[in-house]
Amino acid sequence: MYRTMTRIEHPALMIPMINRLGAALLVATVLLVAPVDVGAVTPEEKGLAIAQEAEKRDTGFGDTTSKMVMVLKNRHGDKSTRNMRMKILEVHGDGDKSMSIFDRPRDIKGTAMLTHSHPLKSDDQWMYLPALKRVKRISSRNKSGPFMGSEFAFEDLGSQEIEKYTYRWLRDASLNGRDCFVVERRPAYKYSGYTRQVSWMDKAMYQPLKVDYYDRKNTLLKTQIFEGYKQYLGQYWRPDSMSMVNHQTHKSTTLNWKDYKFKVGLEDRDFDRNSLKRAR
Amino acid sequence: MKSPNRAPGTSSKKSQEKGALYKVLPLLILAALFLLGGLLMSQAALAQEQMLPEEAEALEAEEGDEEDSEVSGRIFGGEVSGYVAGELRVFPETAAYAGQKGEFLSFSGQPEFYRAWEDGRQSFTLIPFFRLDPQDDDRTHADLRELTWMQVGERWELRLGVRRLFWGVTESRHLVDVINQTDAVEGLDGEDKLGQPMVNLALIRDWGTLDLLWLPWFRERTFAGPKGRPRPGLMVDHDRSRYASSSEERHQDWAIRWSHAIGAVDLGISHFQGTSRDPLFLTEMYTTGQVVLVPYYDQIRQTGLDLQFTDEAWLWKLEVLSRRGEFDGRRTEAVGGFEYSMVGIFESDADMGLIAEYLFDDRGDASTQPFDNDLMVGMRLTMNDTQSTDAVIGTIIDLEDGTMAWTLEGSRRLGESWKLTLEGRAYLDPPTSDPIYTYRRDHLLSLEIARYF
Numbered sequence: 001m002y003r004t005m006t007r008i009e010h011p012a013l014m015i016p017m018i019n020r021l022g023a024a025l026l027v028a029t030v031l032l033v034a035p036v037d038v039g040a041v042t043p044e045e046k047g048l049a050i051a052q053e054a055e056k057r058d059t060g061f062g063d064t065t066s067k068m069v070m071v072l073k074n075r076h077g078d079k080s081t082r083n084m085r086m087k088i089l090e091v092h093g094d095g096d097k098s099m100s101i102f103d104r105p106r107d108i109k110g111t112a113m114l115t116h117s118h119p120l121k122s123d124d125q126w127m128y129l130p131a132l133k134r135v136k137r138i139s140s141r142n143k144s145g146p147f148m149g150s151e152f153a154f155e156d157l158g159s160q161e162i163e164k165y166t167y168r169w170l171r172d173a174s175l176n177g178r179d180c181f182v183v184e185r186r187p188a189y190k191y192s193g194y195t196r197q198v199s200w201m202d203k204a205m206y207q208p209l210k211v212d213y214y215d216r217k218n219t220l221l222k223t224q225i226f227e228g229y230k231q232y233l234g235q236y237w238r239p240d241s242m243s244m245v246n247h248q249t250h251k252s253t254t255l256n257w258k259d260y261k262f263k264v265g266l267e268d269r270d271f272d273r274n275s276l277k278r279a280r
Numbered sequence: 281m282k283s284p285n286r287a288p289g290t291s292s293k294k295s296q297e298k299g300a301l302y303k304v305l306p307l308l309i310l311a312a313l314f315l316l317g318g319l320l321m322s323q324a325a326l327a328q329e330q331m332l333p334e335e336a337e338a339l340e341a342e343e344g345d346e347e348d349s350e351v352s353g354r355i356f357g358g359e360v361s362g363y364v365a366g367e368l369r370v371f372p373e374t375a376a377y378a379g380q381k382g383e384f385l386s387f388s389g390q391p392e393f394y395r396a397w398e399d400g401r402q403s404f405t406l407i408p409f410f411r412l413d414p415q416d417d418d419r420t421h422a423d424l425r426e427l428t429w430m431q432v433g434e435r436w437e438l439r440l441g442v443r444r445l446f447w448g449v450t451e452s453r454h455l456v457d458v459i460n461q462t463d464a465v466e467g468l469d470g471e472d473k474l475g476q477p478m479v480n481l482a483l484i485r486d487w488g489t490l491d492l493l494w495l496p497w498f499r500e501r502t503f504a505g506p507k508g509r510p511r512p513g514l515m516v517d518h519d520r521s522r523y524a525s526s527s528e529e530r531h532q533d534w535a536i537r538w539s540h541a542i543g544a545v546d547l548g549i550s551h552f553q554g555t556s557r558d559p560l561f562l563t564e565m566y567t568t569g570q571v572v573l574v575p576y577y578d579q580i581r582q583t584g585l586d587l588q589f590t591d592e593a594w595l596w597k598l599e600v601l602s603r604r605g606e607f608d609g610r611r612t613e614a615v616g617g618f619e620y621s622m623v624g625i626f627e628s629d630a631d632m633g634l635i636a637e638y639l640f641d642d643r644g645d646a647s648t649q650p651f652d653n654d655l656m657v658g659m660r661l662t663m664n665d666t667q668s669t670d671a672v673i674g675t676i677i678d679l680e681d682g683t684m685a686w687t688l689e690g691s692r693r694l695g696e697s698w699k700l701t702l703e704g705r706a707y708l709d710p711p712t713s714d715p716i717y718t719y720r721r722d723h724l725l726s727l728e729i730a731r732y733f
Contacts, residue, residue: 104696133444149666
């Protein structure tokens with residue numbers, strides 16, 4: 001009791017205390033005000049605030065592993081599947097690191113891709129080809145190309161840093177009975193295949209339920225639907241499935257996730273070129 | 281007589297007469313022994329790790345079921361995968377040498393067993409390979425591509441056993457990739473390698489990765505038999521192979537390599553000391569008067585550099601090696617160039633890569649390999665479709681005599697588990713002075729269909 005009193009009375013120690021309190025109050029204000037206050041901010045500011053809030057709520061997951069099954073369907077309904085495993089490491093002050101390891105189709109089993117993403121400058125990407133035992137640094141120019149022959153482009157599945165887009169809140173709307181912000185975002189990075197994306201952000205989860213993608217000619221190209229959100233560690237929402245329908249080719253791809261694990265203790269060492277060679 | 285081309289009394293008769301089994305059997309026995317050893321080791325480790333046996337069993341059963349249903353077959357708690365393939369090689373031109381035919385049908389297979397334990401920090405891998413070619417006994421062979429135990433630490437990785445590894449960045453030639461012997465009767469691009477026995481310790485630090493390799497046993501190159509194609513005009517008699525070192529294939533080789541990625545640059549510097557993987561050829565005459573080529577494996581010291589600079593669509597690549605052989609003297613070779621990728625060409629999903637590389641050898645015309653002042657230009661097409669269709673076409677042009685060596689490689693998945701691969705080679709106008717002259721009638725088209733499991 002006595003000790004605590006003397007510490008608080010000491011002026012040099014009080015300054016950081018006040019600052020911390022101030023910061024806490026500020027955070028609380030932003031939390032309360034940003035999503036609600038429409039009049040005071042421009043649509044751009046509001047769009048950005050929504051994106052920032054979404055990122056804030058998803059910060060601190062540390063690392064995660066999951067399994068994914070990808071089902072590709074062509075316009076005739078013929079299906080083909082791919083199995084892969086994903087590892088992601090959250091990086092503060094830069095883009096996340098990720099590793100994708102392919103299990104099927106069997107001819108590409110053991111192929112793995114390592115990405116060190118960056119908010120605006122191009123990502124660093126390596127591929128491991130097990131037949132040749134070769135690690136290849138690959139061009140990250142191909143943002144708009146299809147991932148594994150699917151309807152998902154590389155840029156749809158990459159790390160979604162705030163700086164990668166500019167934002168504009170369009171309106172509030174309801175989707176399947178859930179209150180959403182409808183936010184438009186435009187890629188700020190080079191070589192995107194889109195002029196803009198319109199996403200329906202669930203107001204409770206701050207996660208997208210639906211995204212419309214507009215191609216370079218500003219024509220509706222694809223629609224992505226997120227389903228089966230589950231909350232992990234009492235904070236982080238992840239969908240069980242994502243489907244992408246291409247309105248121009250009538251092909252579609254569904255990604256089904258399972259075995260989400262958080263904070264499994266992954267480190268930088270698990271995302272270097274050495275780990276890529278033995279990823280399998 | 282079975283092979284009129286060969287003189288009696290050479291030791292190569294032995295392998296021809298007893299045929300494939302003679303070569304395959306010891307390898308298979310060795311593989312079986314190591315497989316058994318690996319399994320016992322991993323089982324023991326698993327038993328130690330899991331304190332409660334019931335829990336361990338339940339866990340394993342659960343994991344097993346899951347993997348079975350979605351990924352691959354499982355045996356002894358490990359994963360089994362691999363492929364079997366049939367290959368048809370067609371040589372449209374009349375053979376240059378007696379006994380050679382125009383079509384070759386052969387079969388190959390490469391199963392894999394992999395088991396990891398201790399949360400992936402230790403693993404055991406077994407990959408045998410075999411090829412049955414009824415028309416070329418020397419192409420019929422088996423090899424242990426891999427038989428490795430690996431342990432991973434916080435800042436190091438240790439690998440013990442038989443393995444393949446790859447160093448380098450360029451496409452037309454792989455200069456600095458000197459650890460594994462080329463399985464020359466396999467692919468046409470020299471990218472198929474024999475397993476190399478080694479101890480490999482990798483130290484992983486902030487300043488890069490330092491690989492230390494001890495290579496206690498040398499593997500000889502494989503060569504096509506008298507009826508095989510493509511082959512040089514004179515037969516290679518690899519049973520008479522000679523070595524610069526009196527310890528022959530027991531010479532202890534070693535290598536060291538530092539590699540690092542710094543921003544947009546991927547860099548590697550390596551040094552190798554030991555038996556050259558790349559033989560010289562001596563001509564020798566049998567008592568019958570027949571002249572043959574005898575491989576000679578020099579003792580060399582070689583320092584190599586590989587460098588790639590990645591700038592969005594541009595990949596700039598360079599490999600340089602400087603090598604000194606006891607017999608062969610000093611030489612410097614280099615390959616350097618770029619690959620430029622274009623995305624979504626012609627409003628499609630396809631990507632196209634343009635490749636150009638310059639190949640240099642300071643020995644010039646005295647070079648033992650054909651690419652001393654040559655230019656490679658090529659194009660890579662990736663369709664990005666469901667069936668992962670891709671193709672690479674390219675040519676290496678001799679800038680002095682204009683000889684062109686064309687290569688084509690394409691592949692496409694059929695259904696979920698089949699893959700079709702097409703390869704082609706053509707040699708245009710080699711003058712008699714060009715090392716490629718000997719293959720002038722061996723243009724070929726190869727079609728392989730593989731079933732993956």
